[in-house]
Amino acid sequence: MDSSGAKSFIEGEYRGHGHGSYPTISDFAYLETLTFTLSPKGFIIYSQATANPETGAPLHQERGYLRIGESMEAEFVIAQPTGVAEIGTGPVREEGGALVVDLHSTGLIVSPTAKPVDAIRRRYRFTERGLDYEMWMAIPGVELTVHLSGSLTRQGA
Numbered sequence: 001m002d003s004s005g006a007k008s009f010i011e012g013e014y015r016g017h018g019h020g021s022y023p024t025i026s027d028f029a030y031l032e033t034l035t036f037t038l039s040p041k042g043f044i045i046y047s048q049a050t051a052n053p054e055t056g057a058p059l060h061q062e063r064g065y066l067r068i069g070e071s072m073e074a075e076f077v078i079a080q081p082t083g084v085a086e087i088g089t090g091p092v093r094e095e096g097g098a099l100v101v102d103l104h105s106t107g108l109i110v111s112p113t114a115k116p117v118d119a120i121r122r123r124y125r126f127t128e129r130g131l132d133y134e135m136w137m138a139i140p141g142v143e144l145t146v147h148l149s150g151s152l153t154r155q156g157a
Contacts, residue, residue: 001099003068006092009099010066011038014131018050018150023142029053032150034131036066043067046078066101068092076103076122083114088122099126116140130154 001009014034021027030050037045044066050059064078076088088103105120119138124131135148 001094003070003072003092006068006072006099007038007042007044010036010044010101010126012036013155014152015155016130016150016152017053018148020148022137022145022147024139030059031056032152034152046076074101074103076101083111084117085109086120088120095125097127100124101126119144128154 012035014032014036016032018030018032019027020030031053032048032050035045035047037047039045046062046064046066048060048062050061051057052059060081062078062080064076067075067077069075072092074088074090074092077086078088079085085108086105087107089106090101090103092099092101094100101122101124103122108117108120110117117137117139119136121136121144122133123135124133130151130153132151133149134146136144137147138144
């Protein structure tokens with residue numbers, strides 16, 4: 001698959017359930033919607049939102065851009081309302097009938113009032129039916145540890 005095919009394969013809206021855990025907090029569950037929209041300029045617009053599974057109340061949102069180059073290397077630029085802005089880079093590859101995007105933070109900017117974050121890793125596994133993901137995070141005193149994971153269904157598929 002080339003970069004155009006990868007972008008088309010990723011494009012869509014995905015909904016499902018996620019789970020969060022971390023050594024410094026209690027485990028939690030959430031509902032999630034991820035949207036990847038292909039722009040006319042060839043990059044993918046990313047939108048993420050979570051909600052409380054019991055009340056539907058909004059929890060977290062992210063916005064950003066996913067760029068996939070001809071060499072099948074990805075760059076993901078994400079802004080979080082928690083005061084963290086991240087740039088992640090990594091390969092896009094086919095693996096067992098899925099398209100895997102594996103990103104490691106190469107740049108993190110944390111606002112003056114945000115909690116410190118040392119590193120982030122995101123791994124997305126896209127299939128015809130949906131996507132599975134994991135997000136790792138490192139903070140001072142805690143090594144890179146899985147923080148979030150989810151299994152989402154492609155809408156309209």
